[in-house]
Amino acid sequence: MIDVRRISNNRWWHNKKNWMLFGIFLFLIFIRISKGSIYKDFYYFISKPFWPGEFQKEVILKSLNQETLINLRLLKKDNIRLREILSLQQSSTNDNISAAVISRKTGSWWRQIILNKGSNDGVEIGAAVIGPGGLLGRVKNTSLFTSSVTLLTSPESKVGVWVDSIQINGLLVGKGDDYPNLILYSKNADLKVGDFVSSSPASSLLPPNIPIGIVQSIDEPFKSKKMAKISLLAKPQAIDWVQILKIKM
Amino acid sequence: MDKFFIKNLSIIFFIFVPIFFLWHPNWLGFLDVQPYWPLFWLLPWSMINGSIKGLIFGLFLGLILDSLTMDNNFSQIPGLILCGFLFGRIKLHSDNLVGHFRFGLISSFGSFLCGTIYFLQILFKNFSDSAFLLFIPSLQNILAEVFLTGFFAPLICSHLLRMFKFSRRKFK
Numbered sequence: 445m446i447d448v449r450r451i452s453n454n455r456w457w458h459n460k461k462n463w464m465l466f467g468i469f470l471f472l473i474f475i476r477i478s479k480g481s482i483y484k485d486f487y488y489f490i491s492k493p494f495w496p497g498e499f500q501k502e503v504i505l506k507s508l509n510q511e512t513l514i515n516l517r518l519l520k521k522d523n524i525r526l527r528e529i530l531s532l533q534q535s536s537t538n539d540n541i542s543a544a545v546i547s548r549k550t551g552s553w554w555r556q557i558i559l560n561k562g563s564n565d566g567v568e569i570g571a572a573v574i575g576p577g578g579l580l581g582r583v584k585n586t587s588l589f590t591s592s593v594t595l596l597t598s599p600e601s602k603v604g605v606w607v608d609s610i611q612i613n614g615l616l617v618g619k620g621d622d623y624p625n626l627i628l629y630s631k632n633a634d635l636k637v638g639d640f641v642s643s644s645p646a647s648s649l650l651p652p653n654i655p656i657g658i659v660q661s662i663d664e665p666f667k668s669k670k671m672a673k674i675s676l677l678a679k680p681q682a683i684d685w686v687q688i689l690k691i692k693m
Numbered sequence: 694m695d696k697f698f699i700k701n702l703s704i705i706f707f708i709f710v711p712i713f714f715l716w717h718p719n720w721l722g723f724l725d726v727q728p729y730w731p732l733f734w735l736l737p738w739s740m741i742n743g744s745i746k747g748l749i750f751g752l753f754l755g756l757i758l759d760s761l762t763m764d765n766n767f768s769q770i771p772g773l774i775l776c777g778f779l780f781g782r783i784k785l786h787s788d789n790l791v792g793h794f795r796f797g798l799i800s801s802f803g804s805f806l807c808g809t810i811y812f813l814q815i816l817f818k819n820f821s822d823s824a825f826l827l828f829i830p831s832l833q834n835i836l837a838e839v840f841l842t843g844f845f846a847p848l849i850c851s852h853l854l855r856m857f858k859f860s861r862r863k864f865k
Contacts, residue, residue, distance in 0.1 A: 465749060472756040480711075480760030487715050547715045551725025552834055553811055554762040558715065599815065600766075620815075621830035681725065 481587030488546065488560060488589040495544050495560060496684035523653070541565055541688040546590070550681040555598035555618065557581075557680060561688065562589045568691050570649065575686045577678030578655035579603075579643060583688065591688070595680050596624050596656070604647035605656055609639045613646055616656065616674065623660060623673040631668050635659060641674055651689055702860040703738055706853065707750070710734050711757050726837035728845050729804045731758060731773060736780050736800055736846070737854035741861065744781030751777025767814040772807030779803070796850040801843030808835035 456462050475482055543565075547558035561567050563586040571583045573593045581595040582603070594601050601618040605626065614628040626641060639659040645652035657674040698705065713730040721727065731754045739747025755770030762769075783799065812831045 468753065472753050476756045476760045478760070480757065483711050483757065483761060484715075487712055490712065491716075547717060548719075549717050549727075549762075551722060552727060552838065553767075553808075553815075553831075556762065619830065620834070681719065 479585050479587075481585075481590075484558060484587045484590040484592070485562075487558070488562075488587075491546050495546060540690065541567060543567075543591075543686055543688055545680075545684055545686060548680065550595065550597070553620070555595040555601075555620070555680075556584070557593045557595065557686075559591050559593060559686065559688070560589065562586045562591050564588050566690070567591045567688055571691050572643075572650050572654065572689045573686050574654060574689065575678040575680070575683040577683075578657070578676070579650070580678050580680055580683070580686060582649065593686075596676060597622055597680075603650060604644040605641050606644040606646075606652075607633075607635065607639055607641055607659075609636070610634050613644050614641075616641070623675060624657075626659065626672045626674050628670040628672075629668065631670055633670050635662055635670060635672055637661060699860050703734075703857045706734055706856075707738075707754075710754060711761055714758060715761060721841075723841050724833060724837045726834055726841065728841035729800075729807060729838050731769075732776060732800050732803045732807070732842055733846060733849045734853065735773065735777055736796065736803065736850050737857050739777050739780035740783050740854065741857050742781070744778045747777030747781035748774050749777070751775070766818050767811060769807065769811065772810040775810070776803040776806060779806075793847040793851050796846045796854075797843040800846035800850065801839045804839045804842035805835065808838050 541561050543559035543561040545557050546560045549556050557573075557580070559567075559573070567583060567586050569583055569585060573580045573583060579596065581593045581598070581601060583591050584594045584600075585592050596603065596616060596618055597620070598618045599620045601616075601624070603616050605614050605616045606612075607614060607626075607628070610633055612628060612630065612633055614626050616624050616626055618624045626635075628635060637659050641656045641658065643650040643652055643654040643656060655677050657676040660673045660675040663671040663673075710731050710733075717727055719725075735747065735751060735754060738750060742750075751773035752770060755768065755773040758769050758773075780799065780803065812835060815831065
């Protein structure tokens with residue numbers, strides 16, 4: 445009897461293409477684990493010629509009234525002095541990092557901006573990002589040259605806020621449109637349209653007293669919660685330059 | 694060098710898909726939403742190379758795009774894998790005018806599929822009292838994305854298909 449033996453010369457591992465695909469797959473897994481830092485740095489270099497110019501920053505700075513600036517400095521000094529007396533967390537000082545917005549997703553599912561400063565410039569994960577108007581969001585991750593910021597409007601964003609007029613803490617939750625929701629865990633809170641919302645002094649994630657927005661509309665109380673729509677003061681769709689506040693240890 | 698570029702044309706375009714995804718120009722958007730860029734590449738690629746390769750490269754695209762967006766809880770991979778597989782089932786006939794419009798319809802359908810799968814993930818993850826708050830913005834996102842993807846697909850996909858076919862024919 446003839447012994448018929450299969451010559452196995454077309455197994456999948458003999459195919460060079462399959463190994464190439466496997467190699468690409470491994471490389472992409474690496475990109476996924478590194479949270480796209482290679483891509484973001486690549487994007488940093490090719491988008492460099494198109495970054496917003498310095499002029500907008502100058503226009504914004506010039507447009508600020510000098511008298512208001514002097515008043516602000518006096519109030520800041522006063523604030524720091526009072527905080528020292530009460531042993532509260534320090535509010536931000538001047539050692540901020542100025543950064544340009546090089547990619548912006550303010551609509552759609554993903555609400556994030558990418559800045560042209562990364563871990564190389566001392567940006568840390570969790571740092572607060574402010575623009576003209578107030579708080580924009582927090583740094584979610586950094587690569588060598590870029591950092592990605594989760595906007596307050598993102599469904600992933602949840603920050604503690606303070607409503608000054610009624611002296612109560614609440615939670616600001618993004619829900620994927622331009623108006624995040626303020627949730628107050630008190631059904632009887634006397635919240636009014638036009639009330640000012642800032643970052644909470646009790647929050648350990650953000651520096652205190654950063655302006656955030658104003659109450660635009662109030663929903664009916666629901667299961668011991670009161671909810672309101674907040675109109676943000678800082679508009680991420682129009683801002684080209686932002687400040688990253690360094691985390692105080 | 695030219696030979697290298699022509700031979701690897703589809704891969705070079707593949708590398709630039711995430712760059713377009715990051716670019717997100719405001720003037721190209723509608724209601725602040727952008728077309729779903731990966732489908733413009735995935736449709737011609739899958740039509741030429743078939744379902745299995747479409748599925749594999751749908752996975753690859755999903756891996757890269759997931760790493761660029763910061764949502765750790767939701768993934769674009771299921772939608773792109775499904776689209777890659779479905780697009781691969783479409784047979785190539787000819788490059789006539791009807792074909793151009795067909796690209797728009799297929800891309801719109803793909804975008805609707807990806808958007809819906811993504812929204813379902815968000816819904817299941819945030820299934821609570823406030824889940825209803827997500828409905829209107831999400832529906833707006835899906836519809837705007839479907840419209841824009843279908844609007845630009847005839848122009849972009851037909852050109853990419855011709856280029857991919859040209860580079861394939863030249864090196865066969």
